[in-house]
Amino acid sequence: MKPFDFLVLGSGIAGLSFALKVAPHGRVAIVTKKDRAESNTNYAQGGIAAVTSKEDSFELHVRDTLTAGAGLCNEKVVRTIIEEGPARIAELIELGMHFSEREIPRTKGARELDLGKEGGHSKRRILHAKDVTGREIERALLHAISHQPNIEIFENHFAIDLITSQKLGYGEANRCLGAYVLGKKSGQVETVAATVTLLATGGCGKVYLYTTNPDIATGDGVAMAYRAGAAVANMEFIQFHPTCLYHPKAKSFLISEAVRGEGGVLKSLEGVEFMDAAHPLKSLAPRDIVARAIDREMKQSGADCVLLDITHQPARFIIERFPNIYQTCLRYGIDITKEPIPVVPAAHYQCGGVVTNVDGETEIGGLYAVGEVACTGLHGANRLASNSLLEALVCAHRAARLVTADPPAPADFKIPAWQFGDAHNPDEMVVVSHNWDEIRHCLWDYVGIVRTNKRLQRAQKRIANLLEEIHDYYWNFIVTSDLLELRNIATAADLIVRSALLRPESRGLNYNLDYPAANPEWAQRDTVLRNPV
Numbered sequence: 097m098k099p100f101d102f103l104v105l106g107s108g109i110a111g112l113s114f115a116l117k118v119a120p121h122g123r124v125a126i127v128t129k130k131d132r133a134e135s136n137t138n139y140a141q142g143g144i145a146a147v148t149s150k151e152d153s154f155e156l157h158v159r160d161t162l163t164a165g166a167g168l169c170n171e172k173v174v175r176t177i178i179e180e181g182p183a184r185i186a187e188l189i190e191l192g193m194h195f196s197e198r199e200i201p202r203t204k205g206a207r208e209l210d211l212g213k214e215g216g217h218s219k220r221r222i223l224h225a226k227d228v229t230g231r232e233i234e235r236a237l238l239h240a241i242s243h244q245p246n247i248e249i250f251e252n253h254f255a256i257d258l259i260t261s262q263k264l265g266y267g268e269a270n271r272c273l274g275a276y277v278l279g280k281k282s283g284q285v286e287t288v289a290a291t292v293t294l295l296a297t298g299g300c301g302k303v304y305l306y307t308t309n310p311d312i313a314t315g316d317g318v319a320m321a322y323r324a325g326a327a328v329a330n331m332e333f334i335q336f337h338p339t340c341l342y343h344p345k346a347k348s349f350l351i352s353e354a355v356r357g358e359g360g361v362l363k364s365l366e367g368v369e370f371m372d373a374a375h376p377l378k379s380l381a382p383r384d385i386v387a388r389a390i391d392r393e394m395k396q397s398g399a400d401c402v403l404l405d406i407t408h409q410p411a412r413f414i415i416e417r418f419p420n421i422y423q424t425c426l427r428y429g430i431d432i433t434k435e436p437i438p439v440v441p442a443a444h445y446q447c448g449g450v451v452t453n454v455d456g457e458t459e460i461g462g463l464y465a466v467g468e469v470a471c472t473g474l475h476g477a478n479r480l481a482s483n484s485l486l487e488a489l490v491c492a493h494r495a496a497r498l499v500t501a502d503p504p505a506p507a508d509f510k511i512p513a514w515q516f517g518d519a520h521n522p523d524e525m526v527v528v529s530h531n532w533d534e535i536r537h538c539l540w541d542y543v544g545i546v547r548t549n550k551r552l553q554r555a556q557k558r559i560a561n562l563l564e565e566i567h568d569y570y571w572n573f574i575v576t577s578d579l580l581e582l583r584n585i586a587t588a589a590d591l592i593v594r595s596a597l598l599r600p601e602s603r604g605l606n607y608n609l610d611y612p613a614a615n616p617e618w619a620q621r622d623t624v625l626r627n628p629v
């Protein structure tokens with residue numbers, strides 16, 4: 097590959113939004129490990145939270161975000177992202193994004209944006225495209241990108257590691273110079289040099305046995321940044337979505353929070369509503385509270401799932417508002433207009449990540465991170481529903497503005513080609529799949545919704561063994577994308593466990609039975625990990 101001005105790793109909302117904005121200023125490479133639309137973004141259902149109604153205000157959206165974040169948000173960052181949201185939404189509409197609209201009552205056919213409501217939001221403020229918002233965002237952004245001659249997309253290309261000046265042995269200040277990238281079809285490792293590198297690789301849901309995330313979510317960005325020496329914070333805060341479809345044949349299918357927003361009620365298998373005792377907002381309580389209440393209900397009753405019931409709404413409304421959920425459930429033999437939906441909690445969102453400011457700057461010169469991979473301070477100890485797409489949009493814009501207004505000086509370092517060493521073909525891929533399963537089971541069993549120190553320590557020991565084994569395997573064999581993902585989920589798992597052990601309290605999504613309450617001394621304290629390079 098030739099050198100680029102901008103190297104963008106990932107083609108979700110963060111990577112594509114950034115690429116579009118920097119394209120007029122230089123040559124852009126988007127490297128993405130599957131096909132271009134495959135991303136968490138593509139599966140987002142509920143929508144984007146933004147203040148667009150007269151009934152709503154920035155102040156209320158800020159308050160809801162801070163409440164969900166349980167004392168750990170950075171209020172300045174929260175305000176910036178929320179206040180800049182409406183302008184970014186307007187740009188997305190300008191690009192051709194179609195949000196759902198509704199007729200304004202008592203007018204002759206006038207229309208307005210149809211705003212949804214989700215858990216933890218005090219107002220209707222979720223802009224959505226029916227229940228396929230993410231798919232529509234990817235469509236609109238990829239369409240706009242197809243008209244940009246400065247942008248080249250490299251599909252089926254896997255970023256292995258960041259190239260940094262420190263790793264190459266140049267001086268003190270660490271500077272990112274690009275990345276080594278595996279062409280999955282050619283099997284060749286290419287060197288992609290760039291003045292600016294953006295990590296937009298999303299989250300790490302696949303670290304857990306049950307997740308709403310697609311297969312791409314293996315924590316590659318967090319692992320790469322950590323190996324390169326960047327600070328990673330608050331990885332203990334993994335959000336579990338309370339309602340993933342429970343069906344032996346359904347893989348990671350989310351039942352959007354908007355179903356509860358439109359009146360869906362959680363019940364035990366016996367039909368008893370159990371959220372009344374858990375929170376005043378009942379089924380619409382913040383996600384961590386709902387997920388824990390479901391976990392408790394399942395543990396107490398021994399049931400494999402609970403039920404989400406929206407059958408009291410008219411069938412026409414359900415089919416019109418949730419066409420994707422309706423059709424998908426129907427394929428599994430569940431008619432959601434007539435019967436409740438069996439659901440379980442599943443790992444959904446990584447609130448922590450690579451430490452950045454609101455402009456996406458990391459501690460490493462020339463390296464920026466935006467979207468789920470980054471930890472800006474917006475989410476604190478728990479993400480408010482639908483704030484993540486908003487964060488990605490706003491921070492991608494700010495990062496693009498920063499690197500185009502004040503670009504880092506081009507780096508003049510000689511970059512060596514990737515070293516294969518004495519690697520030979522792996523003949524025991526069973527080791528990779530076995531270790532992969534072991535990590536995901538271990539995290540689910542010991543580092544899930546309810547934690548204890550003993551469980552965390554047990555997980556830490558197992559992950560340390562696995563990391564050692566993977567390290568040997570990685571250096572002895574030719575790299576494959578399976579092996580690279582295994583190495584990355586092991587690193588992400590290790591970061592989650594170590595961060596959870598560092599926090600001696602229960603706060604937001606980190607619930608530890610050994611410290612059942614929040615410790616005021618830990619309010620506003622992040623758990624930060626750095627790999628000494």
Ligand SMILES: Cc1cc2nc3c(=O)[nH]c(=O)nc-3n(C[C@H](O)[C@H](O)[C@H](O)COP(=O)(O)OP(=O)(O)OC[C@H]3O[C@@H](n4cnc5c(N)ncnc54)[C@H](O)[C@@H]3O)c2cc1C
Pocket residue numbers: 105106107108109110111127128129130132133134135136137138139140141142143144145229230253254255256296297298299308309310312316317350444445466467468469481482483484485486488
């Ligand atoms: C089922 C589901 C529903 C959701 N619903 C909502 C919602 O309604 N509202 C909301 O705000 N949020 C929602 N979220 C969360 C939200 O979708 C994500 O946080 C957001 O889309 C992340 O965007 P991103 O651009 O940071 O990453 P992603 O969209 O995940 O994109 C990451 C990209 O990086 C690529 N990549 C990863 N590793 C590598 C590598 N090593 N080399 C090359 N490429 C790589 C991937 O292939 C992908 O293209 C939902 C998430 C899921 C899973």
